[in-house]
Amino acid sequence: MKKDHIQVWVCSGSTCVSKGSLTIRAVFEQEIRKHKLSDRVAVLAGRCSGTCNRGPIAVIEPGHIIYQQLTPEDIPFLVKEHFLKGKPVQRLRTDVSETKTMIPTLMEIDFFKHQQLVVLRNRGRIDPDKIDEYIALDGYAALAKALTSLSPEGIISEIEKAGLRGRGGAGFPTATKWMLCRQADGNPKYVICNGDEGDPGAYMDRSILESDPHAVLEGMAIGARAIGAQRGYIYVRDEYPLAVERVKTAIQQARHYGLLGENIFQTGFDFDVEIIRGGGAFVCGEETALMASIEGKAGRPRSRPPFPAEKGLWEKPTNINNVETWANVPAIISRGAKWYASLGTEKSKGTKIFSLVGKINNSGLVEVPMGITLREIIFGVGGGIPNGKRFKAVQTGGPSGGCIPESMLDLTVDYEALTQAGAIMGSGGLIVMDEDTCMVDVALYFVSFLVEESCGKCTPCRVGLQRMKEMLIKITEGEGEEADIERLEKLARVIGSGSLCGLGQTAPNPVLTTLKYFRNEYEAHIKQKRCPAGVCKKLIVYTIDPQKCTGCGVCVKSCPVDAISGEKKQVHVIDQQLCTRCGSCQEVCSFDAVVIQ
Amino acid sequence: MKWIRKIVEKYGKKESGLIPILQDVQKIKGYLPEEGISDIAAELKIPIARVYSLATFYKAFRLIPRGRHSIHVCLGTACHVRGGAKIMDRLEQDLGVRSGETTQDGRFTVESVRCVGCCGLAPVVVIDDDFHGKLNQKKVIQVLKKYE
Ligand SMILES: Cc1cc2nc3c(=O)[nH]c(=O)nc-3n(C[C@H](O)[C@H](O)[C@H](O)COP(=O)(O)O)c2cc1C
Ligand code: FES
Numbered sequence: 001m002k003k004d005h006i007q008v009w010v011c012s013g014s015t016c017v018s019k020g021s022l023t024i025r026a027v028f029e030q031e032i033r034k035h036k037l038s039d040r041v042a043v044l045a046g047r048c049s050g051t052c053n054r055g056p057i058a059v060i061e062p063g064h065i066i067y068q069q070l071t072p073e074d075i076p077f078l079v080k081e082h083f084l085k086g087k088p089v090q091r092l093r094t095d096v097s098e099t100k101t102m103i104p105t106l107m108e109i110d111f112f113k114h115q116q117l118v119v120l121r122n123r124g125r126i127d128p129d130k131i132d133e134y135i136a137l138d139g140y141a142a143l144a145k146a147l148t149s150l151s152p153e154g155i156i157s158e159i160e161k162a163g164l165r166g167r168g169g170a171g172f173p174t175a176t177k178w179m180l181c182r183q184a185d186g187n188p189k190y191v192i193c194n195g196d197e198g199d200p201g202a203y204m205d206r207s208i209l210e211s212d213p214h215a216v217l218e219g220m221a222i223g224a225r226a227i228g229a230q231r232g233y234i235y236v237r238d239e240y241p242l243a244v245e246r247v248k249t250a251i252q253q254a255r256h257y258g259l260l261g262e263n264i265f266q267t268g269f270d271f272d273v274e275i276i277r278g279g280g281a282f283v284c285g286e287e288t289a290l291m292a293s294i295e296g297k298a299g300r301p302r303s304r305p306p307f308p309a310e311k312g313l314w315e316k317p318t319n320i321n322n323v324e325t326w327a328n329v330p331a332i333i334s335r336g337a338k339w340y341a342s343l344g345t346e347k348s349k350g351t352k353i354f355s356l357v358g359k360i361n362n363s364g365l366v367e368v369p370m371g372i373t374l375r376e377i378i379f380g381v382g383g384g385i386p387n388g389k390r391f392k393a394v395q396t397g398g399p400s401g402g403c404i405p406e407s408m409l410d411l412t413v414d415y416e417a418l419t420q421a422g423a424i425m426g427s428g429g430l431i432v433m434d435e436d437t438c439m440v441d442v443a444l445y446f447v448s449f450l451v452e453e454s455c456g457k458c459t460p461c462r463v464g465l466q467r468m469k470e471m472l473i474k475i476t477e478g479e480g481e482e483a484d485i486e487r488l489e490k491l492a493r494v495i496g497s498g499s500l501c502g503l504g505q506t507a508p509n510p511v512l513t514t515l516k517y518f519r520n521e522y523e524a525h526i527k528q529k530r531c532p533a534g535v536c537k538k539l540i541v542y543t544i545d546p547q548k549c550t551g552c553g554v555c556v557k558s559c560p561v562d563a564i565s566g567e568k569k570q571v572h573v574i575d576q577q578l579c580t581r582c583g584s585c586q587e588v589c590s591f592d593a594v595v596i597q
Numbered sequence: 598m599k600w601i602r603k604i605v606e607k608y609g610k611k612e613s614g615l616i617p618i619l620q621d622v623q624k625i626k627g628y629l630p631e632e633g634i635s636d637i638a639a640e641l642k643i644p645i646a647r648v649y650s651l652a653t654f655y656k657a658f659r660l661i662p663r664g665r666h667s668i669h670v671c672l673g674t675a676c677h678v679r680g681g682a683k684i685m686d687r688l689e690q691d692l693g694v695r696s697g698e699t700t701q702d703g704r705f706t707v708e709s710v711r712c713v714g715c716c717g718l719a720p721v722v723v724i725d726d727d728f729h730g731k732l733n734q735k736k737v738i739q740v741l742k743k744y745e
Contacts, residue, residue, distance in 0.1 A: 199674075
């Protein structure tokens with residue numbers, strides 16, 4: 001790619017690919033060739049810019065002009081207007097802000113304005129399948145620096161001064177972990193990248209692996225040098241086939257350039273990486289289970305100590321970090337610990353990537369400095385709640401995390417503040433819930449998830465969670481008793497304190513936080529046999545509002561059990577005996593005439 | 598069987614290669630057939646129970662054949678709060694199967710997954726390799742028509 005080219009970056013992240021961005025790129029190329037623009041305009045595969053619900057997306061540089069929700073049919077017109085006539089096509093330009101005005105460029109959009117890109121620094125700017133583009137943006141310069149002008153201790157000291165903490169959930173100081181592993185007896189030593197990303201509703205790691213795989217490889221090589229390891233493994237979850245392909249390509253290219261393999265940069269440092277595909281078990285994200293899985297065993301956690309730094313993979317000293325943690329490393333080494341430590345709060349440095357999803361206007365990946373408030377993320381970057389609904393809660397930390405209510409939205413994003421609220425930072429899922437989300441149902445959702453994913457080794461987790469699930473089902477079906485709340489709290493304490501690994505130890509969090517902040521919803525289910533959010537099937541009825549019904553008949557066709565009747569242009573009624581409460585009539589009604597009681 | 602021996606050898610004929618071996622076998626067959634499992638155990642000289650222990654622990658493995666098309670309904674958190682369960686209920690009802698089962702005519706196998714990493718498009722259903730996002734019950738029934 002020549003520097004003076006106009007660049008068309010067509011996103012090649014999973015979400016955009018699933019919506020046809022590969023075809024769109026091909027049509028772009030074809031049209032550019034057709035109009036003989038090839039020496040002026042380059043069509044490139046871009047990485048995920050995070051606004052996945054607006055895809056497929058193309059960004060034109062220079063100028064940061066972003067086109068969204070493209071279809072192949074749009075492209076011939078777009079190329080003619082934009083590149084031949086010099087007129088950007090207003091219709092296809094972005095409109096992600098709540099103000100609904102036309103916004104000219106990428107950086108002026110609310111979604112991007114509040115963000116600060118460290119890990120996602122190459123977002124949208126490089127083709128992940130081309131190592132040259134990573135190198136052109138100073139890629140592997142940090143590795144060169146680490147190998148030629150820093151000692152292993154010097155590297156660890158930089159990471160320590162930067163204040164980097166693990167992004168996989170618990171926030172353990174990365175430098176401490178590296179030092180323990182460096183000092184541990186035993187050879188060979190290993191480094192592992194944890195790309196299992198089990199938290200449902202979160203996809204930061206997938207995006208990093210897919211769109212900037214070299215950043216992870218470079219980080220791992222730097223870490224391996226610091227620790228004294230020569231071999232690394234990247235464990236990627238089974239559901240991410242595209243990430244596996246991209247990482248494989250990146251490893252091959254890095255080997256070809258001598259950036260992996262023997263005697264890297266002629267410094268005598270040998271390092272190579274292998275990719276391992278997970279088998280689809282949530283608990284394999286836990287470090288000891290993950291290592292068992294690499295060894296070819298069933299991924300069941302074991303008790304610690306010994307910690308992986310002493311006895312890890314094949315009983316050898318092993319350092320395991322999350323994808324995002326590794327991707328931070330090159331930035332710290334290139335730009336220096338002082339710069340990095342200037343971002344964030346006193347104890348939580350740098351930035352964090354969140355996957356902002358659920359009932360939110362601008363859903364996608366956001367990278368924000370630590371210390372920003374949840375309110376700024378949800379209402380600033382995220383543009384608030386759709387359809388004029390009220391915000392109810394935000395769930396952080398996946399199944400180990402908790403639900404934070406509106407009254408606590410001014411909480412800052414740092415490890416300690418979130419833990420204190422009963423939630424955790426976790427790996428970065430932020431799931432926004434509105435007034436139509438039932439918090440008892442959410443608690444049941446997470447507990448059911450964990451019942452399925454419990455490896456079954458220890459009793460409090462295996463049996464305790466099952467009992468907890470049964471109690472929650474009872475409550476959502478209107479069979480709950482007042483004593484159940486206390487029983488739940490007691491059981492939560494037993495599971496939390498008696499379980500072997502982090503899965504069980506944190507499993508009660510979703511139940512405890514919803515009990516703490518949304519107790520009134522539990523009470524409504526138990527005492528009044530009512531689901532205030534209108535979710536729990538046994539406690540609701542769908543009816544048709546005669547004032548609003550126009551008798552159009554759309555609901556009749558949508559009903560899978562023929563429970564709705566009524567003459568054309570007459571008010572319709574639902575037969576409650578037949579109704580299964582599936583809600584499809586409500587989905588299709590254009591007049592908001594179907595209401596839940 | 599020869600092809601199984603080849604796969605086993607590709608991963609160094611070691612027990613530690615068992616997971617990728619099973620992944621490759623499943624990729625070819627669509628599931629893990631009984632003979633395949635006993636062949637792998639024989640090649641590796643390990644008890645059959647060892648292979649079954651892995652094949653049943655990891656969700657990615659299946660011991661029964663699947664329909665012509667696989668439907669994965671996402672029940673991750675983002676999809677859950679946006680109505681993923683309603684879509685699952687509807688599919689179960691319309692196709693007359695429970696999650697995990699295959700329709701009588703062998704056309705579809707319906708399963709749930711916990712997040713496919715397209716949460717911005719919730720609720721999501723993946724059919725074979727195609728992602729379908731921002732669905733509701735009506736749309737998902739429409740989408741099925743594309744798969745014979
Ligand atoms: C049940 C359970 C699941 C976990 N899942 C993940 C995961 O998907 N990804 C991850 O990076 N860490 C996960 N962890 C945390 C890891 O055990 C480990 O602490 C982490 O990979 C360390 O990396 P870090 O220091 O860079 O955060 C999980 C922990 C538990 C207890
Ligand atoms: S929760 Fe369904 S794709 Fe993530």
